[in-house]
Amino acid sequence: MTVQVEVSEQTVVDLMNAGRLDEAERLLRGLLAASTAPLHLVRLLALAVRGQGRIAEALDLQLQLVDALPGDFSSRFDLSESLLLLGDFERGWREYQWRYRMPHTSAIERKVQRPRWNGAPMPGQTLLIHDEQGFGDTLQFLRMVPAAKARSGARVVLDVMPELLSLAQRMEGIDAVTEKGTLPPAFDKHCELMSLPQVTKLTLDDLPGPVPYLTPDPKHVEIWRKRLANLPRPLVALVWAGRPTHGNDANRSMSLSDFAPLAGLGLTFLAVQKGPKAAEALTPPAGLRVEALDSHINGFEDTAAILSIADLLVSVDSSPVHLAGALGRPAWVLLPFVPDWRWLLERTDSPWYPSLRLFRQRSRGDWATVIGELGTALAALRG
Structure with missing residues (x-):
């Protein structure tokens, strides 16, 4: 048996x-x-x-x-x-x-030889808040750091991955930002970024909090404004696939060919896709105007600048969605039938980001219906 x-x-x-x-x-x-x-x-x-x-x-x-x-x-x-x-x-x-x-x-857990913060006031002390997991997770929960400072009364040091360092350095409500992998200054207690909701007892009623909480770099914005100046509007930034190593990537990611029904809408799609799927922008579906920007995007500062100029981001569940939401920029998110927990169920909006609109599969794997609804909405945007 x-x-x-x-x-x-x-x-x-x-x-x-x-x-x-x-x-x-x-x-x-x-x-x-x-x-x-x-x-x-x-x-x-x-x-x-x-x-x-x-x-x-x-x-x-x-x-x-x-x-x-x-x-x-x-x-x-x-x-x-x-x-x-x-x-x-x-x-x-x-x-x-x-x-x-x-x-x-367990292999990615930070082994910190200091007590974990429990949410109690700690004036006159230093609290280290360190990021974890993926870019999207960090971008989403950076919003919690100023609230943690207000609650703790401590000097707050944020330890963040290098790709997001400059964005985090422009945030308000943080005393110091250090790069993950370097030695942070002395601290009394610590907390993982994604443990802050539990420590602060975050509820749905507390959301979204102050938005936007990230800002683009003006120098990058000016560079991209000149680079995109001659493209016909509306400009729609586009991401069709997430990180391939993500556990649910097969359900959440698409191919650029899935967007073929959107050809002829008179839109200019700015491919801000990164990773292996970015090459698809070089051979887009017939009639779909796609500007392949991958080779010019060197990090999140470039993406943030593009999103600040584009009229809209259309994306599967990926880190640019969180970046757009944190910047307060409009984004339409294409979600699988059973989405990641942060998108909740059924609703077409997000309590985390007021500037987002959600398009959901009605059955498992049914991207065709999502693209159909997206096309109708984009046609209305085009006017």
Whole structure:
């Protein structure tokens, strides 16, 4: 019987990797009907159900699993993402703290030999806030640093990855900004950037807070204003794929060819796409006017300048979306059927960024409907 379960479990994993979630669910329910089935199959069932958009049902399964196995940190992280996706920030942030107890994330945890800040006032002391995870995560949660300073009464030092250093240095409410990988000044307590919501007990009602909280560099803006001056408007910055190593990239990313139905709208698309997919801008779909800017974009300062000039950003779920939102620039975001937790469910706006509009898949993998709705909205923009 054990051998049969192992074989069937691998079949389940293969089905899920192939996106055949309904088949995986049926097989899992059959396995779980047997009393000898391992309990961790409930986690796979929750993931299969969640991937089909039944978030509340997945949440029930995750709660059961966490009650039975409170030390299963992967299940606790799954639970946090479902809670946050449903807007339950109070419980969601509490469970999100377990993100560094999983094997694949423990390696990136900062080992800091100082106490973690618990939200209490600490006047006369220094608080180190350090970034974590991806660019989008950092851009989104930089908003929390001035609030942490106000709450703590401390001197705040922000330690941030070099790609975002100059943007962070122009923020208000931060005493010093250091580059990740260098030795920060002496500090008394520390906090991860994405632990600030839990420490400060952030709720949906607290959002969006002061926006914009990032500003473009005027020198970069002037350079790009001259470079883009002769292009016909409207200028629509475009990103069609995220980072390939992201765990959900297969669901969230597209190809430039998917935008072929938008040809003929009379728009100029500014390809601010980076990474392996950027080369697609060199051979765009027929009739789609695309300016390939990848070779001229040397970092987020260039992207910020372009977004400050463009009329709109259209993008899949990626870091430029967060940059646009943090700058207070308009962006239309194309989301998969089950989005990342920060986009919540059903709504067409974002509590994090007032300047964003969300376009959601109505079924798994259905980008065609999203592009159709996007085309209608862009035609209205064109007038």
